[in-house]
Amino acid sequence: xxxxxxxxxxxxxxxxxxxxxxxxxxxxxxxxxxxxxxxxxxxxxxxxxxxxxxxxxxxxxxxxxxxxxxxxxxxxxxxxxxxxxxxxxxxxxxxxxxxxxxxxxx
Amino acid sequence: xxxxxxxxxxxxxxxxxxxxxxxxxxxxxxxxxxxxxxxxxxxxxxxxxxxxxxxxxxxxxxxxxxxxxxxxxxxxxxxxxxxxxxxxxxxxxxxxxxxxxxxxxxxxxxxxxxxxxxxxxxxxxxxxxxxxxxxxxxxxxxxxxxxxxxxxxxxxxxxxxxxxxxxxxxxxxxxxxxxxxxxxxxxxxxxxxxxxxxxxxxxxxxxxxxxxxxxxxxxxxxxxxxxxxxxxxxxxxxxxxxxxxxxxxxxxxxxxxxxxxxxxxxxxxxxxxxxxxxxxxxxxxxxxxxxxxxxxxxxxxxxxxxxxxxxxxxxxxxxxxxxxxxxxxxxxxxxxxxxxxxxxxxxxxxxxxxxxxxxxxxxxxxxxxxxxxxxxxxxxxxxxxxxxxxxxxxxxxxxxxxxxxxxxxxxxxxxxxxxxx
Numbered sequence: 001x002x003x004x005x006x007x008x009x010x011x012x013x014x015x016x017x018x019x020x021x022x023x024x025x026x027x028x029x030x031x032x033x034x035x036x037x038x039x040x041x042x043x044x045x046x047x048x049x050x051x052x053x054x055x056x057x058x059x060x061x062x063x064x065x066x067x068x069x070x071x072x073x074x075x076x077x078x079x080x081x082x083x084x085x086x087x088x089x090x091x092x093x094x095x096x097x098x099x100x101x102x103x104x105x106x
Numbered sequence: 107x108x109x110x111x112x113x114x115x116x117x118x119x120x121x122x123x124x125x126x127x128x129x130x131x132x133x134x135x136x137x138x139x140x141x142x143x144x145x146x147x148x149x150x151x152x153x154x155x156x157x158x159x160x161x162x163x164x165x166x167x168x169x170x171x172x173x174x175x176x177x178x179x180x181x182x183x184x185x186x187x188x189x190x191x192x193x194x195x196x197x198x199x200x201x202x203x204x205x206x207x208x209x210x211x212x213x214x215x216x217x218x219x220x221x222x223x224x225x226x227x228x229x230x231x232x233x234x235x236x237x238x239x240x241x242x243x244x245x246x247x248x249x250x251x252x253x254x255x256x257x258x259x260x261x262x263x264x265x266x267x268x269x270x271x272x273x274x275x276x277x278x279x280x281x282x283x284x285x286x287x288x289x290x291x292x293x294x295x296x297x298x299x300x301x302x303x304x305x306x307x308x309x310x311x312x313x314x315x316x317x318x319x320x321x322x323x324x325x326x327x328x329x330x331x332x333x334x335x336x337x338x339x340x341x342x343x344x345x346x347x348x349x350x351x352x353x354x355x356x357x358x359x360x361x362x363x364x365x366x367x368x369x370x371x372x373x374x375x376x377x378x379x380x381x382x383x384x385x386x387x388x389x390x391x392x393x394x395x396x397x398x399x400x401x402x403x404x405x406x407x408x409x410x411x412x413x414x415x416x417x418x419x420x421x422x423x424x425x426x427x428x429x430x431x432x433x434x435x436x437x438x439x440x441x442x443x444x445x446x447x448x449x450x451x452x453x454x455x456x457x458x459x460x461x462x463x464x465x466x467x468x469x470x471x472x473x474x475x476x477x478x479x480x481x482x483x484x485x486x487x488x489x490x491x492x493x494x495x496x497x498x499x500x501x502x503x504x505x506x507x508x509x510x511x512x513x514x515x516x517x518x519x520x521x522x523x524x525x526x527x
Binding site: 021022026029030031032034037039040041043044045046047067070071073074075 | 138141142161163164167168175178181182183186190413414417418439441443448450490491492494495496498499518520
């Protein structure tokens, strides 16, 4: 099971063992990580699972499609490393992924 | 109205028990939020389905099409419930509330004592009032079991007759078409999505479905089902006879209010709650599809059937249960996935005095904005997620908007937001 670290802006870390096949959003909601809600269930429609991907990881993920990019424009405090965590699949390739939860979502 | 729940603090010495009736998205979210907010007492979640809380929106989309697994629908799988110390009682109905003794009676004979009770009883699919509607190939779509039963008929070359041109009906039409089925949609009103949008948007979706090969008929009257034991044909008022391997009845839902009603709680198109989602009994709350709540934003009472409402109201209830009462005042939003299109809607457009279109209804990306007294009150967007996201903020902030900016697709709606937003 890949390990994913969710950081609160203050530095508090939530380290979860994520089940392959799920999304990073689901890994968060199933482990009660705060600030990641996933209201739409993971179909890129609500932006309540918005995260900032660690800079070292950002380029290693598949890029966001047009729909996700549009949603991110209107997300809470969007930035250059913003992604919707429901659109990032958990695979062995993301072992050690680090993302930060936007302050405005907490 | 009593303020007791807002001021009382849970006893430090006795363990409190919160019982939640309904293990859907509102019930699940209430339970989960209680733990997130630090509640250490007992949480018991009672559901009439055997499943732990799961997401319903994918049922008519990815789950029906086979791209989402059953496991992926679970919000809190058994291990998660255990970790959060949420006791789950599945496959059991709540039969009766005894408010005097604060006890909940279950269909298996168990009696649960509660300090606080949450009614998250949801709704059930409306049943067709037509002889034969109970035959085994006529399906509602509300649960995992419904989809599992229907899916065995969803095979290439088979014929599906869908009754109702609402979200469920049209989403299933899109999935069934993609699966290679022959699909007929029958709507009694003159247009599809009549309950939720304007004629222009309805016309757009009617065109999309017809282009995909759906035989979509509006303003029809269904007179009979033919065939025994399975329905083989649907007969219409104009004399037509449509072959069917199965029928989906997507004609809306009915809120589950009986438990509340029998307990003497007020019921009026849902369980009546105040702005804190509390019933007249300070120890009983309600949330989700079953709850009729006041909405200050629209100045009226609403009963919303949406996942946003289930989850946000669930969180408000959790706060209330912990003595941190919050006012539930939501700007509703909805979405629907059909083919490669995503319809995203925010606000309630009823009562608008002007509609402004952005983009081209003949293309597959446009937005319809609804204004009242110059303010944006609602928007329907297709393939324009950024417009949906900014419209959400503009509606919530009650911003007076310039219709020319709304109509000009080269200008971001972000420019209409007040600087601080």
